[in-house]
Amino acid sequence: MPRRAPYDPATVDALVRQHERVVPRSLLLAAGIPESTLTGLTGPRGRWQRILPGVVLTHRGTPTLFERRRAALVYAGPTARIGGLHALDLHRALRDTLPVDAPVFVVIPDGVHRTSSSFCVVERSERDPGDQVRRSFPVTSVARACADATRGHDMSPDDVRELMSQVLREDHCTLRDLQREVLSGPTQRSASARASLVELRAGTRSAAEALAYRTVVASDLPQPLWNQTVVVDGRWVGEADAWWPDLGVVLEIDSMEWHLGAKALRRTQEKARRYAAAGLVLVTIAPADLRRAPDGFLDLLRRTLARAVRRRVG
Numbered sequence: 001m002p003r004r005a006p007y008d009p010a011t012v013d014a015l016v017r018q019h020e021r022v023v024p025r026s027l028l029l030a031a032g033i034p035e036s037t038l039t040g041l042t043g044p045r046g047r048w049q050r051i052l053p054g055v056v057l058t059h060r061g062t063p064t065l066f067e068r069r070r071a072a073l074v075y076a077g078p079t080a081r082i083g084g085l086h087a088l089d090l091h092r093a094l095r096d097t098l099p100v101d102a103p104v105f106v107v108i109p110d111g112v113h114r115t116s117s118s119f120c121v122v123e124r125s126e127r128d129p130g131d132q133v134r135r136s137f138p139v140t141s142v143a144r145a146c147a148d149a150t151r152g153h154d155m156s157p158d159d160v161r162e163l164m165s166q167v168l169r170e171d172h173c174t175l176r177d178l179q180r181e182v183l184s185g186p187t188q189r190s191a192s193a194r195a196s197l198v199e200l201r202a203g204t205r206s207a208a209e210a211l212a213y214r215t216v217v218a219s220d221l222p223q224p225l226w227n228q229t230v231v232v233d234g235r236w237v238g239e240a241d242a243w244w245p246d247l248g249v250v251l252e253i254d255s256m257e258w259h260l261g262a263k264a265l266r267r268t269q270e271k272a273r274r275y276a277a278a279g280l281v282l283v284t285i286a287p288a289d290l291r292r293a294p295d296g297f298l299d300l301l302r303r304t305l306a307r308a309v310r311r312r313v314g
Helices: 009-018 025-030 035-041 065-076 084-090 142-149 157-169 175-184 191-201 207-217 262-277 287-292 294-313
Strands: 022-024 049-052 055-057 104-109 120-125 132-134 137-139 225-232 235-244 249-253 281-285
Touching: 009 025, 022 025, 022 065, 025 035, 025 055, 049 065, 055 065, 065 104, 065 120, 065 137, 084 104, 084 137, 084 142, 104 142, 142 157, 142 175, 157 175, 157 191, 157 207, 175 191, 191 207, 207 235, 207 249, 207 287, 207 294, 235 262, 249 294, 262 281, 281 287, 281 294, 287 294
Parallel strands: 104 120, 249 281
Antiparallel strands: 022 055, 049 055, 132 137, 225 235, 235 249
C-alpha cells in the first residue's frame, strides 16, 4: 500500500496564523494532515486540543477569551452572531470584566442545525440578530444582547434589573429598542426582564430606584411623580428621582456607587443647596440602606410627608 505524502508544515503554519490558532478540523485535513496524525495531535499527548466539535486549538494551554469566542463562531457556522454577555462586553457595555470561562452565547438562524456544546450555548432564532461587528467579532445589537443575557440561568431579578438599567443609563441603547427585543423574544425565563420593563417605563434607571418605586407604589403613601424636572417659581431646581409637588418633598437616591469622585460629590451638594433655597425638603437614602431596610425607608418618608402636610395646613 503506497504511503501518503507528508503534509507541508509551512502550509499548515500559514493556516494556523490565518485563523489565529483556532482552525476548523476540515481545513487541517484539506491542508494534507492525515486524519490519524490529526487525531494524535489533538489527543491526550498531543500538542494541540479539540476545543469544540470540529474545531482545533493549536496549543495545549488554557484557551483565552478571544479563542473561546472564535471557536464558538467556527463551531456554530458563518451565520452565527455572538450575543448575551459576551456581545455586551464586545460593545463595551459591561461594567465588570467578563470571566474567561463565561459560556459563549451565539445566535444562529432557525434553519441552521447546531446544538449547544461545552462552553458554547447555541440558540436558534427566527428574528434577525443584526449584522454588527465589534473588535472583529460579529455580534448582535446591544438591545438584543441585553435581552438575551437577562434570560441566563444565573441572573437574579436584581441582576436583570441592574443590567437593563445600566445599558439605558449609559446610553448604549434606547428603552424602545430594549423593550422590542424583550417582548419579541422567547417568553421562557423572561419574567424578570418583562417586570423590569414596567419599572423602566415608569422612569427608573437603577436597581435602587426600581426598589424605591416598588416600595412606594405598594404603600399607602401619597404617590409622587417619578424622575421629574423640578421647577419652582419658573426656575429650574433639579431632576428629582421622586417629587411630591403639593407637599414640597423631593427624594434622591444618593448612590456613590454611580457618582464617584470629588466633582460628583460637589454636584450632589450643590443640588441639595438648590432644593433648600427653593423651600423644598430633600430626602436622601443610599441604595444599600434601601435594600437593607425598606420598612425604615417607608417610615422616613411617612414622617417627612406628615410634617409637610402639617406645614401646609398650618
